[in-house]
Amino acid sequence: MRRRYLVAGGLLALLGAAGAFWLVAESEHTENKALIYSLAATASLSFVFTGLVALWRRPGNRTGVLLAATGYLWMLGALTTSNEPWVFTLGWLVNSAAFGAFGHLILAYPSGRLESRYHRVLVAVVWAVLLLPALALLLVGGTDEVCLDADCPQSTLTVWDSGGAARVVLAVSSLGAVVVIALVLAALVVRWRRASAPLRRALLPVFAASAVPLILLAIGVAIHELAGADPRPVEYMAIAALGGVPLAFLAGVLRTRLARAGVGDMLLELARGTPIRDAIAETLSDPTLEIAYWLPDEGRYVFADGKPVPEQDDSRHVSLVEHAGRPTAALLHDPLLADERELIDAVTAAAGLWLDNERLQAKLRAQVEFLETTVDTSPSLLCSLDREGRIANLNLASTRASGYDDQEEVRWQPFWNVFVSPEERDDSRRRWEEAAPIHGAASFEHTFVNRAGQELTIAWSTAPLYDEHGNVRNVICGGLDTTERRRQYRQLLASEERLRAAIEASPVAILEVGLDDCVAMWNPAAEEMFGWSAEEVLGGPVRHVPPERNAELHELFDRVRGGEIYTGIESTRLRKDGTVIDVEISAAPIHDAGGDVVGHLALFADITERKRHEEELRASRARIVEAGDAARRQLERNLHDGAQQRLVALSLSLRLAQSKIGSDPATAEAVLDSARGELAAALDELRELARGIHPAVLTDRGLPAALEALATRSPIPVKIETPDEALPPPVESTAYYVIAEALANVIKYAQASTVTVKVCRDGDCARVEVADDGVGGADPGAGTGLRGLADRVEVLAGALAVESPPGGGTRIRAEIPLKPGPEG
């Protein structure tokens, strides 16, 4: 409420008091003017001012209004002292209204509101009991019955002046007054009994102060009605007692101020370790007090046991505890304490400070615990060194790495005694001293043998910690155990090195191709095979693929990138000089750690030579078949032209002889004689043919005898050397044909005078040589004879060589392995 209204209310009260003083002073029907005025003025003014003070202190509380109203109504009672009849009548009507306001006041205390239907009915009854008899008495002109002073003015409302009716009204009025006083007192007793401790403390002075004048008033009415005694002394005492009631209210108000001093005690209690709920409950005198705490993350309040605060609870009043504009907690307390706003504010402010402090401490504790846990569970080594390089603190990982069992054994040892090998400790200490006093951040890796005998490599990083003056207080050392990593790295290097050496030394061309189709590796064998150096091809596309092989290349790339490993793919590749070589390709994909293909290795074997051998072998076999065919043709021809013709002629001769034998025996005899010659010639030719197919002497008597037979038939003298030991049949056979063909050539072309034939064993080989002293100049590639011989020799994995310089004779040499070769 604004202060000027309060000031106006005060001035109005003083004005009323002055008016009352004037009325009392002028009154012609008032006895004991000084006493009445002093009592009434004191009581009414004390009500008004107490009410105004209450309104000033608690603008929302209607207790002040009721207090002030009681005071103002009381002043209106002074109107009964007026000499004017209508003023007197009005004064009589409102004379008792102050008691109605008073009853309302005490029933509504301390909130100023009637809190139950019964109380509201009771207040209405009080008003009725006060106003209705007064009105009735005025209507029957009975004021003189109660006006004990002599010259009371007449009621201006009198309609039926009847002393009897007035006495009935008065009796009813007195009975009603006693009944309502009893009812109000009973209501006060009921409220008292139901009140909580802090409420009782608030109610006690007011109820006590109010009960006294009410009882006195009841006594006054009772003795007047029952004993006919003058009630005024008792009424004066009641009025005097009423005057003390506002003081009780004032005491209630002042009590809040005093209680605020209790907040200081509360903080002292908290500092002594009293739980905050107990300390606040003590300060507020509310043993039912509860504290709910604010959960910022969830945006709600919970009790200390985690239970949520009920949404609606009329039996509890909630006061919020805030600190620095943030909700901290809420106090759930007796609703009556809500009227003690200042006390609650003081308590919540103190609680806010304390709880925030506790919250910060808890946060700090949690942070410290978090850091401690982090440091101890860290796989990294963490040490704090003092300025002398001693280990002031270390974590579990550091203790383990030190090889000591107990952390305390390590503490206060110089860092270098624990983590540096003995021969390097002096260096380490000197570096420490050189780094002082700045101890700037540093990193180094160090290998040492710890107390438990393990060799460890630790990568250290150091950083200084400063005190408030900016001086280095500690140096923090963080270490990472890289022993295993270094070992693995060395192994990896070694295995890579082995692989690299294998690839470098490989006779197989090896190259790596990335997913971008570029060459990532090109080994020396590849340089050798394809002619491009590594510098020429690395990082670029493959250059050794003939254009017509591009489609095949990409199909192979797709296969290997799909994860397939393939071997033995035959293809052709280009050399730098433009020649094409036959290659056999194998390839395997290269996977990364995740299993994805990142490229592939391709291996090339040059199979050009092998291909050539295969081709030669095919040609040789074809020639052998051809030679066989030719030999058979020759044989058929020889048979047809030789023995067969002779046998045909023989047949005709015999037929002729047969026809002549009777008529001309001499002719027949001549024909038969010629026929015998034909037959002998046919037999000779057949023998010669058989020898050409396979010499019987070779089969029956061996190579030396067969060669002797050849020599016998040769027109040129032949010198023969043969081994003592027999050669394997295929070798003998081949040697025979080589010699026979060579001799035939000598006889046909060489114009030689002598021929030498040598056959000898030389280790695993048989050597055959036919040398003549003829004209030479034989060309091994020209005729089919020598070529056929070479094929025969090659079938047995042997080799034939011809030396035939013009004019220098011809020398044919054959080397035939005694054991069959892979192709034999």
Added chain:
Amino acid sequence: MIADDHPSFRASARAILEADGFEVVGEAEDGAGAIAAARRHRPDVLLLDVQLPDIDGFAVCRELCSNGARPAVVLVSSRDACDYGALIEQSGARGFIPKAELSGEALSATLAE
């Protein structure tokens, strides 16, 4: 007339056929000679060997038949008729006699067919 590259056969055949009453008007030792002699001597019958050094008997036979000079050609060979099959019929020859079976009788029988 006899055309064969083997002199011994020509002598034997002449002796056999003359003994059986045939007159041998000429001899030839190769295909070209056979064609020239046939044109010169105009024989009634030409005894022609299939295998000749220059051109074979079938070609000689075809040449003679197409030229209108029409000796009766009888092919002879030391091989069997079945070695040549249809070639003998296609050549236009009158017949085939294996050499070993040659006689005046066999020649008359072949010409009579």
